[in-house]
Amino acid sequence: MKYLTITGNQFIDTCLSILITFWPSLLLGVKTVLLVAISGTIIGLVIGLIIGGLRAIKVEKGSILYIIKWVYDVLAKCYVEIFRGTPMMVQAVFIYYWLKPAFGWTPIVAGIFVISINTGAYMAEIIRAGIQSVDVGQTEAARSLGMTSIQTMMNIVLPQAIKNAFPAIGNEFIVNIKDSSVLNVISVTELFFQAKSIAGSLYKYEETFLVTAVVYLVLTIITSSILHIIEKRMNATKTSYPSSSTTSRMVKTQGGGK
């Protein structure tokens, strides 16, 4: 490979040369990272909503439903503990090779599967905490209006829980962008795997991984800015209810000058 002379500093020039020469390779890695992180976070959120949401539903003692709920709680707890308590790298290798004969899947599909169920375990806890943060008066009011516990959960509690948990959900997405790098062990062509190839082909370790670190950083900074904007929009109340709390919040927001 031809190394360019741009700044005169050999180290920086090597970094820039790697970026200029190998950008398509790195870009492919970035695309895979985004694919895995986005789909993993979304599927993980769905898993978390189902598992966390069902866990928060209360069933009256003495009924058959109570026993089913008890079994479900134990299973859900096991799932969360197992996937939060073991490294994703170990999960990736084990699940990929273990289920390979049954599914015949490619590394990328297996990678999305692993990151989804791993994220699901974290999301279940995030959603559970989000549900707990919703004032119990909301549930009481909904129930007194005649809603069933499922209706209350779907229409009243969960929307507020998701809103409260949004920063934590967004954080999971950023974690997934970084943690997708462990999927290199099962040969998912994500950014770290691509960087490993470049470093090994050029025998330039420090330079390649500095470039890679910068690419990861750019990805996470852009993502957190986008999440920040979404969060701000969610909090900016745009209802036309003439309630005093809405007005006071709007005044406060304007007054804050932010």
Add this chain to the structure above:
Amino acid sequence: MKKLLVLLVLALIVTGCTAAPTTPENPKTPSMTVEEGKLIVGMECNYAPFNWTQISANEFTVAISSVDYTDGYDVQMAKIIADELGLELVIKKLAWEGLIPALNADEIDLVIAGMTETPERAESADFTTPYYESDMVMIVRADDALAQATSIQDFANKIVLGQMNTTYDEIVDQIDNVIHATPQESYPRMVLSLLENEVDGLTAELPVAVGVVAANPSLAIVQFAEGSGFVVDTSVSVAVQKGNDELKVAVQAVLDTIDQDTRNQMMIDATNRQPAVE
């Protein structure tokens, strides 16, 4: 309106489901490769000069993704084998520890990745006779007195590093009183350890050492005279799935037609083409 949408989605799903199986499905004919008409070869694509990744295509390269290409001694060997067997060559870039598992999971047909046959590996895969043999040398800092070493025993009380899970690491203990460094996973990382004085020497096969020194002029190669070097099998072989004798015999027949001089020339050419060499 909502119902209409649901119906539409349902219809799409149903047609999607039925459409999939109607696509012509090849009845699985007995074939010695995983996919009929194709030879799928696994390698790391980060172990120059055996295999490496580059961004531009040329007459030597094989595409491994929409943007990456691979070249190297292993790639050229794979090309010859595929050509002779009349198969289309497909190269899959895999992590080192995933190569033999991929072979056994019917993901690839061959491992051509600078891999030496060892008794442990022979339990999980079958190997052909070697397709390349080289010398085991050491890489040291050029300004170190060790650059003048003539025997591996000159490295007594020095820190020597080998690559994890390779014969490079196993042979370190042949040096008496050596300080055996914790093996590292990747070769470029090892080079860094040497450059930063964390270790005094790296074990390497000659073609790899030539590539490393070409990329890092402050390093030097130490070669040992017969009898004072490492006792080691530095040959590399092609791995096939255990029991796939048909493919093994076919590959072996192709390898047998490539003589030693041709192999050496292929390695010199690959060493000159590798990206580390400017």
